[in-house]
Amino acid sequence: MSGDPAHGPGRLMVLAGPSGVGKSTVVAELRRIRAPLWFSVSATTRAARPGEVDGRDYHFVSAAEFNRMIAEGELLEWAEIHGGMHRSGTPRAPVDEHLAAGEPVLLELDLAGARAVRGQRPDALFVFLEPPSWEVLVDRLIGRGTEATEVVDRRLATAREELAARSEFDVAVVNHDVGETARRLVELSVGPPVDGAERGGPRAVPTDSSPAPDRSASGATSAGASE
Numbered sequence: 396m397s398g399d400p401a402h403g404p405g406r407l408m409v410l411a412g413p414s415g416v417g418k419s420t421v422v423a424e425l426r427r428i429r430a431p432l433w434f435s436v437s438a439t440t441r442a443a444r445p446g447e448v449d450g451r452d453y454h455f456v457s458a459a460e461f462n463r464m465i466a467e468g469e470l471l472e473w474a475e476i477h478g479g480m481h482r483s484g485t486p487r488a489p490v491d492e493h494l495a496a497g498e499p500v501l502l503e504l505d506l507a508g509a510r511a512v513r514g515q516r517p518d519a520l521f522v523f524l525e526p527p528s529w530e531v532l533v534d535r536l537i538g539r540g541t542e543a544t545e546v547v548d549r550r551l552a553t554a555r556e557e558l559a560a561r562s563e564f565d566v567a568v569v570n571h572d573v574g575e576t577a578r579r580l581v582e583l584s585v586g587p588p589v590d591g592a593e594r595g596g597p598r599a600v601p602t603d604s605s606p607a608p609d610r611s612a613s614g615a616t617s618a619g620a621s622e
């Protein structure tokens with residue numbers, strides 16, 4: 396898969412949404428169907444899990460190396476994950492290289508990361524992945540494991556806060572069916588150019604994705620922004 400420079404730079408697309416909505420599952424599906432997108436590989440300070448491959452799943456780096464990357468401005472954004480358990484961030488150079496080659500680029504980020512990228516790349520398309528309903532999100536969050544009640548309660552409280560961020564995004568895609576969601580994301584990745592005038596209101600997109608009603612609440616910033 397390669398981009399086409401004749402068609403200008405590729406689109407930068409940022410995918411975020413509440414924990415448990417299905418972001419990882421959808422990205423795995425996009426990889427499985429070999430979607431014509433380049434997937435950013437984050438740097439992280441957490442240890443690799445069994446089966447994870449350095450450079451494919453993450454760039455696994457030490458805390459010192461992560462600090463160096465921040466100091467040298469090598470990260471487009473970074474954030475503390477799971478309340479500071481570790482840090483993850485997006486290496487800037489490969490993103491720019493793939494966009495320049497005409498490829499659409501997908502960043503799957505937490506909300507802090509999405510907000511940080513918006514401050515730097517207002518031309519990117521910000522996609523919020525939504526659950527079909529609150530009940531479905533609860534099922535997906537709880538169905539994933541066997542955590543203690545207090546862990547689940549904390550997750551649900553966080554998910555409520557995260558759902559409220561929908562209005563900050565350009566477009567919302569409801570994750571009913573993984574295959575269908577993946578196809579919509581592919582469509583969005585090559586959709587019409589982002590027109591500055593569309594900002595602040597629903598964006599016309601060639602899908603039945605529901606437009607986010609209002610992105611005027613978009614002044615949020617992240618401590619993780621590296622610029």
Ligand SMILES: Nc1nc2c(ncn2[C@@H]2O[C@H](COP(=O)(O)OP(=O)(O)O)[C@@H](O)[C@H]2O)c(=O)[nH]1
Nearest residue numbers: 437438473474476483484485503504505507508
């Ligand atoms: N801001 C930011 N968030 C990231 C990055 N990489 C992964 N994440 C987020 O980190 C969270 C946990 O990612 P995941 O790999 O599933 O977590 P883990 O496997 O529990 O470490 C998710 O919300 C991801 O969207 C990154 O480079 N930057």
Ligand SMILES: Nc1ncnc2c1ncn2[C@@H]1O[C@H](COP(=O)(O)OP(=O)(O)O)[C@@H](O)[C@H]1O
Nearest residue numbers: 414415416417418419420535539570571572573
């Ligand atoms: N469209 C879907 N339909 C049914 N279950 C889904 C769907 N998308 C994700 N899931 C399930 O929901 C749970 C959470 O998904 P996951 O990808 O880990 O979420 P996230 O990365 O957003 O935290 C997983 O058990 C996953 O299999």
